[in-house]
Amino acid sequence: MKLSTWNVNSLNVRLPQVLACLQADPVDALCLQELKLTDDKFPLAAFEEIGYHAVFTGQKTYNGVAILTRAPAGDVVKNIPGFDDPQQRVIAATLDTEAGPLRVISAYCPNGQSVGSDKYAYKLAWFAALRGWLQEELARHPRLAVLGDYNVAPDDRDVHDPVKWEGSVLVSEPEREAFRGLLSLGLHDAFRLFEQPPKLFSWWDYRQFAFRRNAGLRIDHILLSDTLKAVCSACTIDKAIRKNEQPSDHAPVIATLEI
Secondary structure (H helix, E strand, C coil): CEEEEEECCCHHHHHHHHHHHHHHCCCCEEEEECCCCCHHHCCHHHHHHCCCEEEEECCCCCCCEEEEECCCCEEEEECCCCCCCCCCCEEEEEEEECCEEEEEEEEECCCCCCCCCHHHHHHHHHHHHHHHHHHHHHHHCCCEEEEEECCCCCCHHHECCHHHHCCCCCCCHHHHHHHHHHHCCCEEEHHHHCCCCCCCCCEECCCCCCCCCCCEECCEEEEEEHHHHCCEEEEEECHHHHHCCCCCCECCEEEEECC
């Protein structure tokens, strides 16, 4: 089984690339972020035509998340329960597998804009709410995978130039501590379960030839519960997709589970 996450930075723009990606590598579940469209504009028919189901929650211009699955998904939850937030950033669904129910969450964590800003404070509050909910989800769903754009580079290995980025949004210590708070629940960064080459990133700014210079950050992550960690055999970043014409600024991350 393969699980993947991809911030597509506008599904309207990137729909042909998403369809091509699924046809070339038909993962069992693909979590999308930054749909940037309302639910009535979601291209459900296009995904159904290639054999995928979808659950989604969208928003005009900003945000929006979805989970595309080869089998129908149930028990859908939109947004963080108990956290009052008009921004559509979270969707969860359960897949039935031969090994039992698998809970999948697609999350688009706030960017934070700049350290000390109102949006930064919102980001930290959002992460705290996410942690509280995930603690409950883990109690209900021991087979849990949380995929998405976390907008946090967990440590300096995940930053092309740690000195340049030191103290900045996406790498600041409070953000990294919030990320570690998720791991402390019993979740595991699938990418770091394996020895990886240096300087592997999932996001590159569109400006200043960042992708060409590999001036990126690893901010897209797949977090797995203990049960799923035990059956994870690989986690990779599909950097080649970032070479497409009109690419997203993010590349997909894919985890392989032996179930």
